[in-house]
Amino acid sequence: MKEDLYLQKLAWFKENERPEVVLVVADNPERIKIVVAWTNLDVRRAEKLTELRGESENEVWEWLWKNAKYSLTELIEKIGISLPESGLESKMRPLIGNRVLYPDGTVNSFVQRYLREQVLKLFDAKPKRPSKKV
16 A cells, blocks of 8 residues: 555656756756666665655655655766765755756656757757658
C-alpha cells in the first residue's frame, strides 16, 4: 500500500508541474550540470518507507525526498567538479525545493524540454521533420 502511495504522491507533483522553474536553471551552468548528472544517477526509493505525517504539499514533498536513496559521491563524479558532499547538498537545495529534481531520478518536464532546446541551439540543429515525397 505504501508503495502505491509513494507513486501516487510523486505522480501528483509531476502532473502539477510549473514551467517557471526553468528560470532556476536558465543560464546557470553549474545547476544545469547537476540536472544532467541527476538523470544519469541511480536513484531509488527506500526499501522501507517512512510514515507520511502530513498532507500538505511541502510535507509530502519532504517525505518523498526522505525516502530517496542515491550516492552524493557518484553524483559529484558525474558532475565532474571538485566539491565536498556538503557543498553539493547546498547547491541541490534550490533544485529540490523548486521541484526541478524529482526523487526518482527524473526532472521537471519543462526543464528537460528547455535543456533539449539549448542543446539543439548549441549545434544549430533543427528538429527532424518528416520528408515530403514528391
